[in-house]
Amino acid sequence: MRTSLLALGLVLLAAARAAASEDLAALPPHPHALAWPTAAWVEGEPEAGVDRAALDAAYERAFRSVSVDGTSNVRALLAIHRGVLVAERYAPGFEPETRFHSWSMAKSVTQALVGILVSDGRLRVDAPAPVARWQTPGDLRGALTLDHLLHMTSGLDNADNSDGGGGAGFVEELIFGKGATDQAAYASDVELAHEPNTHWAYSTGTSTIVASIVQNEVGGSGDAMRAFMGRRLFRPLGIRRMVGEFDDAGTFMGGGFVWAPARDWARFGYLYLRDGIWDGRRILPEGWVDYSRTPAPAPNNAVFGAHFWLNDEPFGDQLAILPGAPKSTFCVTGAYGQYVCMVPTHDLLIVRLGEMHGLGWPELRAPLVDLIAAFPPLAAEGDAP
Amino acid sequence: MKRIALWGGGILLLLAALAAAVYGPRFMDMASVGAGYVAKQMCSCLYVAEREFDACRSDIPDSMDRIDAEPLEGRPGVRAHTIGLERLAVHTPGAGCRLLP
Numbered sequence: 001m002r003t004s005l006l007a008l009g010l011v012l013l014a015a016a017r018a019a020a021s022e023d024l025a026a027l028p029p030h031p032h033a034l035a036w037p038t039a040a041w042v043e044g045e046p047e048a049g050v051d052r053a054a055l056d057a058a059y060e061r062a063f064r065s066v067s068v069d070g071t072s073n074v075r076a077l078l079a080i081h082r083g084v085l086v087a088e089r090y091a092p093g094f095e096p097e098t099r100f101h102s103w104s105m106a107k108s109v110t111q112a113l114v115g116i117l118v119s120d121g122r123l124r125v126d127a128p129a130p131v132a133r134w135q136t137p138g139d140l141r142g143a144l145t146l147d148h149l150l151h152m153t154s155g156l157d158n159a160d161n162s163d164g165g166g167g168a169g170f171v172e173e174l175i176f177g178k179g180a181t182d183q184a185a186y187a188s189d190v191e192l193a194h195e196p197n198t199h200w201a202y203s204t205g206t207s208t209i210v211a212s213i214v215q216n217e218v219g220g221s222g223d224a225m226r227a228f229m230g231r232r233l234f235r236p237l238g239i240r241r242m243v244g245e246f247d248d249a250g251t252f253m254g255g256g257f258v259w260a261p262a263r264d265w266a267r268f269g270y271l272y273l274r275d276g277i278w279d280g281r282r283i284l285p286e287g288w289v290d291y292s293r294t295p296a297p298a299p300n301n302a303v304f305g306a307h308f309w310l311n312d313e314p315f316g317d318q319l320a321i322l323p324g325a326p327k328s329t330f331c332v333t334g335a336y337g338q339y340v341c342m343v344p345t346h347d348l349l350i351v352r353l354g355e356m357h358g359l360g361w362p363e364l365r366a367p368l369v370d371l372i373a374a375f376p377p378l379a380a381e382g383d384a385p
Numbered sequence: 386m387k388r389i390a391l392w393g394g395g396i397l398l399l400l401a402a403l404a405a406a407v408y409g410p411r412f413m414d415m416a417s418v419g420a421g422y423v424a425k426q427m428c429s430c431l432y433v434a435e436r437e438f439d440a441c442r443s444d445i446p447d448s449m450d451r452i453d454a455e456p457l458e459g460r461p462g463v464r465a466h467t468i469g470l471e472r473l474a475v476h477t478p479g480a481g482c483r484l485l486p
Contacts, residue, residue, distance in 0.1 A: 071443065099434045101426075166414030176421035177414065180484040222480055243433055245481025257481060259433045355444065 024290055025328035025344040027275040028378060034083045036279040037270065038238035041085040041263055046375075050081065054374035059089055062352070062367035065359055073337070073364070075354035076100060076262035080270065081375055082347045088262075091354070099241060099259035100353040103334030107207040109233075109244070109268065110254035111150060111292065111307035112284060113214045115276070116232045119285035122217055125150065130213055131188050140192055148196045149210050150306040151296030152203050155194035158187050159201035171204045175256060179205075181248035183255070184212035200301035204255035207307065211254025222250040237271060237278055239264045256334070266351050269332060269340040272308075273349055293330040309333050319361070324369040326377070337364045346375045413470065416452075420472040421484050423452045424465035428474035428482035432461050 035042055046052055065073040072091035076098075079087040090096070102109070117123040125147040134141035141156070148154040164173030173179050179186025187205025194201075215221075218228040226244065229252075234242055242264050245257035260268075271277075272292065276284025292308040295301060302315040311329040314320045321331050322341065331341040337356040342349055350371060356364050423445055430441035442454065454465040462475035462482070473485045 093436075093440060098436070101429065101434070166418070167411035168415055168418040172418045172422075173414075176425060176484070177418040180421055180425075181486050226479060243479065243481055245429065245433070246477075246483060248483045248485060253481075257429075259429065259481065357446075 024293060025326075027273060027289060027344050028082075028347040030274055030277075030279075031083050036238075037083070037085075037263075037267060038236075038279060040238075041080070041266070042083065043088075044084045044086060046081060046086040049376045050086070051374040055079070055087060055371065058367045058371035058374060059087065061370060063089065063091065065363065065367075071355075073355050073357060073359050074352060074367075076351065077353075077371075078262050078266055078349075078351040079371060079375075080266055080349040080351075083270075085263075085266075090262075096263055097241065097261055099243065099261055100265070100338070101334070102258040102260070102265075103256050103336060103338055104204065104207075105265070105332045105334040105338050105340060106244070106254055106256050106258040107204070107307045108292075108332040109242075109258050110207055110211045110214065110252075112233055112268070112271070113229065113254075114146060114150065114210060115284040115288045117214060117217055118288070119282070123213070125291075129209070130216065131209060133185075133188055144196060146210065146213070147306075149206050151197075151200070151298070151301075152206055152304060152307075153197045153200050153296050153298045153301070154203075154206060155192045155196050155199055156188075156203065156206060157190045157193035158205035159193075159203050160205075161202070162193075174205050174208070175253070182251070183208045183247050183249075183253060184251045185249070187255075188212075197297050198299070200296055200298035200304060202304070207255035208251075208253065210307075211252045214254070215252055222246045222252070225252050233283070236281065236283055237267045239267050242268075262351050262353055265332075265340050265353065266349060269342055269349050269351065272330075273342040273344065273347075305330065320365075322365055322369055322372070324365075325372045329372070339368060341368070341372075343372055343375075345377050346372065347378055348372060348375050416467055417470055417472065419449050420452050420465040420467055420470060421474075423449055423454050424463045424472040424474040425482055425484050427454050427465065428461075428463040428476055431456065431463065432476035433481050 062074045062077055063072055075091045075094045077089050126145055129144050129146050144154050158170055160171035162170045164170045168177055174183055174186055187208045215225040218224050242260035245253050247253050272289050275289050292306045294305050296304050300315050302312045303310045303318050309321045309331045311321045311325055311327055322329055326343055326345050328345040329341050329343045331339055333339055339352040352368055427441050430436050452465050452467045454463055457464055465472050474482045476482045
């Protein structure tokens with residue numbers, strides 16, 4: 001009875017997601033005559049049709065924002081239109097080789113690693129997540145799937161904003177406090193606070209658990225994980241300076257600790273803009289990017305997919321991503337204003353890295369929305385894919 | 386008058402002791418989290434982002450101004466300390482920085 005109910009649930013879930021996927025904007029292919037940015041990004045002037053004055057004004061507005069110590073809040077701002085790097089600027093003290101902290105953008109890197117293992121047939125998102133401490137008979141957490149974890153609808157009591165048990169919140173205890181030396185253990189050693197798929201809650205701990213699942217699958221050690229990340233994700237994309245950090249237990253801190261130059265972050269985003277294909281080779285399984293940008297099935301969620309952020313009307317206290325930008329936009333985001341955003345309807349990718357000392361979210365987002373608005377939608381030029 | 390002062394002082398001491406018992410562990414916990422933040426972020430900024438010490442320090446929120454930090458001697462890493470507690474973060478090439486127990 002329970003099995004047939006589960007099967008029925010999966011069928012209904014698949015049907016709902018198929019309906020949602022029909023609303024997704026098509027992902028534009030890489031231009032035929034253009035070199036892939038594996039060795040280097042092709043640089044060029046914006047095409048005719050791009051509002052150059054508006055683009056320049058958006059850059060000026062973005063870099064005018066300074067923090068209390070006088071340094072620029074925006075440290076790197078890149079725009080890639082139709083595969084060409086058409087605008088790139090760094091604040092003083094930063095350059096194309098500088099590594100920038102991902103904060104939560106690391107979560108999406110972790111998600112890509114899951115996708116690669118799914119394409120290998122080594123992980124399934126609808127199968128129980130292989131977390132050893134949940135496998136005791138009768139433990140309800142044993143039924144949690146990678147799908148629940150990637151959507152942050154597991155119901156685990158490890159939300160970022162939940163009580164950390166000391167003076168700090170859960171996420172602070174996880175990454176800098178009591179949980180810092182073995183983050184996957186700390187994040188997974190919690191009870192269920194909600195039934196799965198009934199409540200969405202943003203959780204760095206959950207991403208850390210996902211990272212540990214990947215690491216265990218590829219051999220368990222930090223060395224094995226680094227080798228896997230390099231061989232299957234970084235090197236195929238030409239990502240040369242991305243560094244993942246590992247905790248004292250040797251586990252990839254996939255919830256918030258990856259460092260990379262802006263151009264490498266752009267390569268990561270470009271993989272998703274191109275539907276998981278890189279230079280003719282499928283890196284992520286077919287349908288993975290659509291899965292990433294389809295809202296998680298929870299009644300209190302509208303803007304979170306599978307470890308990616310969606311540009312829709314937020315639910316309740318959820319953070320709006322880029323209000324005013326095209327609805328097709330989906331993003332990788334991190335604390336203090338890290339953004340890698342893909343805009344399929346405009347064949348556009350933007351990267352914004354930096355700080356937000358003394359800056360509100362509306363002020364931070366406004367120049368990014370202006371920047372996107374400088375580019376025409378594909379349909380307006382009559383050559384939408 | 387003297388008796389009132391003694392009673393008042395005693396009550397104040399008792400309240401202070403109660404406050405320390407209730408809030409002390411929370412305060413120390415938050416201080417440890419803060420020192421962990423400073424040690425980890427300074428370490429990664431120095432050794433992964435390869436930026437200068439002062440530039441890294443300026444990225445630490447002002448609320449943590451009372452947490453001091455300095456590079457470790459003899460190995461790549463950062464020590465952050467305040468009010469009698471310290472946290473250490475060390476760097477391993479290719480694996481970034483990690484906080485030590």
